[in-house]
Amino acid sequence: MAIEFERVGLGTEYIPYMQAWDYQIQLHDAVAADEQTPKVLFLEHAAVYTAGKRTEPEDLPLDGTPVVDVDRGGKLTWHGPGQLIGYPIVKLRKISAIRLYVETLEQALINVVDEYGIPTAQVKGRSGVWVPGAEGEQDRKIAAIGIRINHGVTMHGFALNCSNDLNAYDQIIPCGITDAGVTTISKELGREISPSDVVDRVQQELERLLTPQVV
Secondary structure, eight states: OOOEEEEEEOTTOOBOHHHHHHHHHHHHHHHHTTOSOOEEEEEOBOSEEEEOTTOOGGGSOTTOOOEEEOSSSSOEEEEOTTEEEEEEEOBBSSTTOHHHHHHHHHHHHHHHHHTTTOOOEEETTEEEEEEOOSTTOOOEEEEEEEEEEETTEEEEEEEEESSOOGGGGGGSOGGGOSSOEEOOHHHHHTSOOOHHHHHHHHHHHHHHHHGGGBO
């Protein structure tokens, strides 16, 4: 089945997290009831920390910044301007193929980032997309993934670091990982690449790779 793509807010329009979450729930219920075509939302969030199901008290921001508890997997992370958020709301052809779904999201992002000349990889045991550290340097996460699947329909998704300020990560241990860093496409290249610059290619890769898995 074809997938619809909707750009909810990019550039200067930052979407509050709860607004996007409410919209996801609405779409999820409609897709689960076969009343809505599978859809992927693209947006940039207003700055927010979100805590997945595995978040521990010691993961919370050091400065007391409010955190939104969410029903996705994973731990604590940050979302905000300069980060391309993708929320696929799709019914999977095989409900048991969760790992394949996550790997598909990762591969779509890897294909896009690689086109900028940034070497990236999947890391066994860690979700997301990584820039491998060279000569003893730490690996650096360039895209995070956290999902939920209910009644065979996906929610939440990925965050691709394009041009976001990395200072927000100084207050937390991103995704609970202490032996790796965080980076952006812009930082790796030394020039600004915004979510609007990459969204077309991300859409193309998701349409190509994800469509065969969708009912």
